[in-house]
Amino acid sequence: MEPITGRALILACSAIGAGLAMIAGIGPGIGQGYAAGKGAEGVGRQPEAQGDIIRTMLLGAAVAETTGIYGLIVALILLFANPLIGLL
């Protein structure tokens, strides 16, 4: 096996770190699914308020999405603009 350079180790750990960051996607998935379920329930109960219900649901789901986006940003930074390599 060829020896592993320091640069290679940092890049390898960056790959693992990017993967770990994306675990955050669990949360928005569960939360937005719950919101969608309740939204469907609400429209079923009060069909004439459909517009208002969907607006409230989408607004809340957009807020729930933020942490997933943060995870994605950190993963993309690790992959494409890794600041740690520059520190070596």
Next chain:
Amino acid sequence: MEGTNFIQTFIKWLASFEPRVLILAASSLGAGLAMIAGIGPGIGQGYAAGKGAEAVSLNPKGSKQVTMVMLLGAAVAETSGILALVVALILLYGNPLVTAQGAGIILAASAIGAGFSMIAGIGPGIGQGYAAGKSTEAVGRRPRLQSSIVRTMFLGQAVAQTTGIYALIIALVLMFANPLTKLL
């Protein structure tokens, strides 16, 4: 025993790198670990969004009021996610461990530990989102009681935040005032 114990082999392999390499590699792992905290606000705010949709369906005229309480609660539930993001960005762009004095393996492990610590943010995120959802439901049912409902929600959310703050303190201690390197 040479080469038979995996942990010994692994430690020897780690020791073959420069300390700076280990710290930088561990920092990328720590940044990834910290972001796992995003699970919490995601679940909590989604719950609040669902309760908002439900409350609007029960009381369409109170749509604006319900939405406002939902967003207020969701904003508080977001804090743990933001704190984790801050720790990840510190590890990536303002890493204090790179220039710190001490054994490389300890500083590297501290970066991973700081990331692990921030995973605690899952709890406050889910809990505060649950409080936001229930408050949204209550305001939809009794809009006139909005101010006392929101006050109770904030009080509960403040208590729910405490463990997240403890995690942040430990992460910051590991990064900026590490007591472990002095013990070597």
